[in-house]
Amino acid sequence: MSESVVLRAEIATEQAHVDRVYLRLDELRSQAESMRDRGYELGHGARHEAVFEQASMLFERDVMVHHANQTLQVLDAEHEGLVFGRLDTHERETVYVGRLGIRDGEFDNLVTDWRADAAAPFYQATAEQPMGVIRRRVIQSSGRSVTGIEDDVLMPHDLPEEMRVVGDGALMAALARARGERMRDIVATIQREQDEVIRAPWRGVTEITGGPGTGKTAVALHRAAYLLYRYRKQIGGGGVLVIGPSEAFTTYISRVLPSMGETSVELRAVGELLDGYEATHTDPAPVATIKGAARMRGVLRRAVRGTPPGVPSELRITYRGEVLRLAGDQLERVRRRVHGRGGQPNRCRVHAAEALLEALADVAQRHAESGGPEVDRARLVTELGERIEFHRFLVDWWPVLRPEEVLSRLGDEQRLRTAARSQLTPDEISILAASFADTATGYSVADIALLDELRSLVGKPRRRRVAAEDPQQDPQQDPQQDPRQNPRQARPPGAARSSLPEHYDEFGHVIVDEAQDLSPMQWRMIGRRGRHASWTVVGDPVQSSWYSAADGADADAAEADGVLGSPSARRRFTLRTNYRNSAEIFSLAARVVSGHAGADQLPTAVRATGIDPTVRTVDTASLESEVQQAAMDVLARVEGTVAVIGAMNRVADLEKFMSPVTDERLTVAGSLDCKGLEYDAVVLVEPGEFLAESVAGRRGLYVAMTRATQRLTVLTSDPGWRPE
Ligand SMILES: Nc1ncnc2c1ncn2[C@@H]1O[C@H](COP(=O)(O)OP(=O)(O)OP(=O)(O)O)[C@@H](O)[C@H]1O
Numbered sequence: 001m002s003e004s005v006v007l008r009a010e011i012a013t014e015q016a017h018v019d020r021v022y023l024r025l026d027e028l029r030s031q032a033e034s035m036r037d038r039g040y041e042l043g044h045g046a047r048h049e050a051v052f053e054q055a056s057m058l059f060e061r062d063v064m065v066h067h068a069n070q071t072l073q074v075l076d077a078e079h080e081g082l083v084f085g086r087l088d089t090h091e092r093e094t095v096y097v098g099r100l101g102i103r104d105g106e107f108d109n110l111v112t113d114w115r116a117d118a119a120a121p122f123y124q125a126t127a128e129q130p131m132g133v134i135r136r137r138v139i140q141s142s143g144r145s146v147t148g149i150e151d152d153v154l155m156p157h158d159l160p161e162e163m164r165v166v167g168d169g170a171l172m173a174a175l176a177r178a179r180g181e182r183m184r185d186i187v188a189t190i191q192r193e194q195d196e197v198i199r200a201p202w203r204g205v206t207e208i209t210g211g212p213g214t215g216k217t218a219v220a221l222h223r224a225a226y227l228l229y230r231y232r233k234q235i236g237g238g239g240v241l242v243i244g245p246s247e248a249f250t251t252y253i254s255r256v257l258p259s260m261g262e263t264s265v266e267l268r269a270v271g272e273l274l275d276g277y278e279a280t281h282t283d284p285a286p287v288a289t290i291k292g293a294a295r296m297r298g299v300l301r302r303a304v305r306g307t308p309p310g311v312p313s314e315l316r317i318t319y320r321g322e323v324l325r326l327a328g329d330q331l332e333r334v335r336r337r338v339h340g341r342g343g344q345p346n347r348c349r350v351h352a353a354e355a356l357l358e359a360l361a362d363v364a365q366r367h368a369e370s371g372g373p374e375v376d377r378a379r380l381v382t383e384l385g386e387r388i389e390f391h392r393f394l395v396d397w398w399p400v401l402r403p404e405e406v407l408s409r410l411g412d413e414q415r416l417r418t419a420a421r422s423q424l425t426p427d428e429i430s431i432l433a434a435s436f437a438d439t440a441t442g443y444s445v446a447d448i449a450l451l452d453e454l455r456s457l458v459g460k461p462r463r464r465r466v467a468a469e470d471p472q473q474d475p476q477q478d479p480q481q482d483p484r485q486n487p488r489q490a491r492p493p494g495a496a497r498s499s500l501p502e503h504y505d506e507f508g509h510v511i512v513d514e515a516q517d518l519s520p521m522q523w524r525m526i527g528r529r530g531r532h533a534s535w536t537v538v539g540d541p542v543q544s545s546w547y548s549a550a551d552g553a554d555a556d557a558a559e560a561d562g563v564l565g566s567p568s569a570r571r572r573f574t575l576r577t578n579y580r581n582s583a584e585i586f587s588l589a590a591r592v593v594s595g596h597a598g599a600d601q602l603p604t605a606v607r608a609t610g611i612d613p614t615v616r617t618v619d620t621a622s623l624e625s626e627v628q629q630a631a632m633d634v635l636a637r638v639e640g641t642v643a644v645i646g647a648m649n650r651v652a653d654l655e656k657f658m659s660p661v662t663d664e665r666l667t668v669a670g671s672l673d674c675k676g677l678e679y680d681a682v683v684l685v686e687p688g689e690f691l692a693e694s695v696a697g698r699r700g701l702y703v704a705m706t707r708a709t710q711r712l713t714v715l716t717s718d719p720g721w722r723p724e
Helices: 003-048 051-076 117-124 170-176 192-198 216-235 247-253 285-292 296-305 328-340 349-369 377-385 388-397 403-409 413-420 426-437 445-458 463-469 520-529 554-564 583-592 620-637 648-658 687-693 697-705
Strands: 083-089 094-098 109-113 133-142 145-153 205-210 240-244 266-269 279-281 315-319 322-326 509-512 534-539 571-575 577-582 604-607 614-617 642-646 666-670 679-685 708-716
Touching (some): 094 117, 117 133, 170 577, 170 604, 216 509, 240 247, 247 266, 279 445, 285 520, 296 328, 296 403, 296 445, 296 520, 315 388, 322 328, 349 377, 349 388, 413 426, 445 520, 509 520, 534 554, 583 708, 620 642, 620 648, 620 679, 620 708, 648 666, 679 697, 687 697, 697 708
Parallel strands (some): 094 109, 205 571, 240 509, 509 534, 614 708, 642 666, 642 679, 679 708
Antiparallel strands (some): 083 094, 133 145
16 A cells, blocks of 8 residues: 555544544533533522522532533633544553543543543653553644644554554654744643653642753643643642743743643733733843842832931921920931831831820920920820821821832932942942933833832731821722822733732742743742742753853842742753754854853754755845845745844844834844744844843843744854854
C-alpha cells in the first residue's frame, strides 16, 4: 500500500472515533441543558408549596442549575482538537487522550483527560522507558475533522504487523507551524522534561528556569490547568493568579487556558496588579532602577509619616473660658508620637485624636499650675473629644492619605529629600522628583509597585467612622479607588476585569512569569497577592533587564526570598531545549551573550531551517526605507506574524516608519515590550542602541533576537555591536 493510502485509512479510523466522541459530547450537552431546565421548572413549581417544601425545592433547584451550568461551561469550551492523542499498549489496549475525560453510556472511557494519571505515558514514555506503549499517535484536527497523524514507535520489536505507522514527528510539525496573534496550547506535544514540571506537586515553590523558547511559559500555563484539575480543593476558592510582564504578553497567552477548558485563572500584567491604577508606560532604565530598589521602602514609609501639605499649623480651642493652644511644633510632636506607635495612618485617626486631647490636657494643666482654674483631665478629654470643632480640626490635620497623593507629593524635591534621608543620592533625588512631578504621562509600571506599597502603608480607612468624621468623604467610595481623586488613572476601577480577591492575598497558587525582571518593590507587591499561596516562578537570568538581579545584588534577592522563602527549599527544574528559534537564529543570538552567560544557561535549538539570519549594514539616512523594505520582504516570506523591534527610545520612529504598512500581522515593539512574545519573523533595528540602552542592554538584544521563529533580519548603521 502506498504511504498516502495508509495515511487516508488511518485518518478514517481516527475520524470514526472522533465522531463518536463528538456525538457523545452533544448528548452530554443536551443532558446538562435539560437538567438545567428541570431545575428552573422546580423553582417555578416551588411557588405553590408550603414554606418548608419551598425552601428545599429552591435549594435543589440551585444545586441542579449550578451543576448543569458548570458542566455546560466545560463542554462548551473551545474544543478544537478535543481528541489529540492515542496510545497503543503492549496489553493491546487503546487509550485516547484529549482535553476532557468523556465516557460513553456504559461508563467506558472514550477519551482520557490529558491531566489524568492514565494519560501520563503519552508524555513520559520514551524508547528507553516505553512504559508499555508500543505506538504513540498524535491526532491533528481542524474543528471536528481529523487532518493528520504523526506516530512514534517506542517498542519497535513488539509492533504488530497490522499496526500502521505514519508521519515523521508531531513535535517538529508543531514547531514549524506559523505563529498567530495568540499562543497555542501544547497538550498534544508536551515533552517529557516539560511534563515532569507540569505534574510537580502543588505545594511550596517550584522554580522553572531555562533559556529562550524552552517552553517555560507554555509549561507554567499547562501546570495551572493541571493543578486545578488535580488539586482544585487544596488550592481553594482564591484560585490561580498568573502574572506576566506586560498587557501584550497576557493578551498573547490568553487563549491557552480557555482552550483547555480552564476559564477561572486570573491573568495580570505586573503593571495591572493594583485595581484602579494602570501603568501606561515603562520608565527609562535608570529611573526604573531607583523606583524598584528595596531602599524605596524606607523612603515611602517616611513619606507617609511626613506632614501633609496644607494642614492647619495651630489648634486653638476654648475650654471653660480658657483658650487652649497647640502651636505648629507641638502639633508636629504629637504627629510623630502617633506615627511612633506604628499602625497605618488611615486606621489611626482615633489615636491621633487621643494624642491631641492629651496634649490639650497638658496645656490646661500648665495653665492651672500658673494660677489658672483647676482641671479634671478625664473630663476635659471627654468634653473636648465630643466637640464638633475638634473633629473638624482632626479631619483637616490628620487627613485620609491616598497613595497617589503621597506619591505625587514626592515630585517636590525638598519633600523627597526629607523622606529619602541618606538612602538616595542627590542625583537620584533629582531624577525621581522629576519623574513623580510629571503627571502628564500617567503611571509607569514601576510606579504601580510604589502605589501598592503606599496602599499597604496608609491602610484602608474605617468606612463608617470616616463617613461620620470626614465631611468630604463619600461613604460609598473607597478613596484609593476614587477616579475623581486620581488624575493619572487610566481605567475606572475594576472595569473590564474579573475582580481580584478584595484583600489581594487570597490566591491559592501564584505563577510569576519573566520573574528575572522583577524589582524588589515588585516582589513585595506580588508577595502581598499570595500570602498563603504556593508558587510557580518562571525565569531566565540571562534575559534579565533588571540588572541587579542578574548581577547578583544580595539586597535585592532578599525581597524575593522574603516572598518565596529559602532558596534551598525550592523545587527546581531547568528546561534545556529551545523549541522556538531555528538553530541558525539562536546561534547568532547566543553569540551576543557569550561570555555573559554560563554554557549551561544557553539551551539547544532543535530545529534547523537552513535559513541564516540576514545582517545588513545600512546608512542612517536611509534607515526608514530600509526598515520598510525589510519588513515587507519578511511579510511576503512568512505566513504568520512579523515584528519590527528597536530600543525603547527608537519605538516612536519605527511606528512612524511602519505607518504606511497596514498588514495585520505586523507589530512594532520596543526591547522591553517584546518580552515573552514570539513572531515568525523579526526585523531588528540598530542593535547598537540596545547595548547603549542600559547596563542590561546586551541581554535585551538577546531577548529581541530570540523572539523570531523562522527569520531574523538585523539592520545596523554601526557594525560595532556584532559579536566575534
Ligand atoms: N512541547 C512543545 N510542543 C510544541 N510547541 C512547544 C513545545 N514546547 C514549547 N513549544 C513552543 O515553543 C515556543 C516557546 O515557548 P515559550 O514561549 O513557552 O518559551 P519560554 O521559555 O517561555 O520563552 P522565553 O523565555 O523566550 O519567553 C512556543 O511557541 C511554544 O508553544
